[in-house]
Amino acid sequence: MAQRVVVAVDGPSGSGKSTVSRRLATALQARYLDTGAMYRAATWAVLAADAELTDPDGIYKIVSAAQLDITTDPAAPGISVDGVNVDGPIRGTEVTQAVSAVAAVPAVRRLLVELQQKIIIEAGRIVVEGRDIGTVVAPDADLKVYLTASAAARAARRSAEVQSDHAATEADLARRDHLDSTRATDPLRQADDAVVLDSTGLGIDEVVRELLLLLEKRAAR
Numbered sequence: 001m002a003q004r005v006v007v008a009v010d011g012p013s014g015s016g017k018s019t020v021s022r023r024l025a026t027a028l029q030a031r032y033l034d035t036g037a038m039y040r041a042a043t044w045a046v047l048a049a050d051a052e053l054t055d056p057d058g059i060y061k062i063v064s065a066a067q068l069d070i071t072t073d074p075a076a077p078g079i080s081v082d083g084v085n086v087d088g089p090i091r092g093t094e095v096t097q098a099v100s101a102v103a104a105v106p107a108v109r110r111l112l113v114e115l116q117q118k119i120i121i122e123a124g125r126i127v128v129e130g131r132d133i134g135t136v137v138a139p140d141a142d143l144k145v146y147l148t149a150s151a152a153a154r155a156a157r158r159s160a161e162v163q164s165d166h167a168a169t170e171a172d173l174a175r176r177d178h179l180d181s182t183r184a185t186d187p188l189r190q191a192d193d194a195v196v197l198d199s200t201g202l203g204i205d206e207v208v209r210e211l212l213l214l215l216e217k218r219a220a221r
Helices: 017-028 035-048 056-065 093-103 106-123 133-137 151-162 166-182 204-219
Strands: 005-010 031-034 068-071 078-081 125-130 143-148 195-198
Touching: 005 017, 005 133, 005 204, 017 031, 017 125, 017 204, 031 035, 031 106, 035 056, 035 068, 035 078, 035 093, 035 106, 035 125, 056 106, 093 106, 093 166, 106 125, 106 133, 125 133, 133 143, 143 204, 151 166, 195 204
Parallel strands: 005 125, 005 143, 031 125, 143 195
Antiparallel strands: 068 078
């Protein structure tokens, strides 16, 4: 396999992107980038500053002034804002409910995409997960995957992960799907050349094995 390998993993919340991407990165001895964590960290900064979520200029001002540092070790991913570790807070309800609004600000997306592309170039071998990786962040990725699952499966996974009510979780996922898919800038969508993989009835190891086979086949061409 080539020294430089970039794998783009896109898909909606609860599809298994994070776990699959980390396992795949470990198998490839590559780095791992969770772009969603970057948007969540930016949202945490916005909320910490008591900014209005309806004020895009104010949001951008806060995010552009914040120092985001993300760890790309698949065994120990983490992110901090201005030296403060926010791994726990960014997964809370408050950030989850606000992240789509912050991520929809075009200037914020441009800022974070530039940072993400810099990380990818410096890493060389990396698995990147998010919602616009194959279409915007890494359109030249060696493998583009759109990972999905049924609404019920996604809600079950997420509610088990955060110990929340299944019905409420499914409703929140539907809300975020709509916001992410209909935003004007870099909406969630499948890249034309992405491989679609439905993980509803698959275990994590099965998904990772399938992706490794796809990479091997592409490398052999």
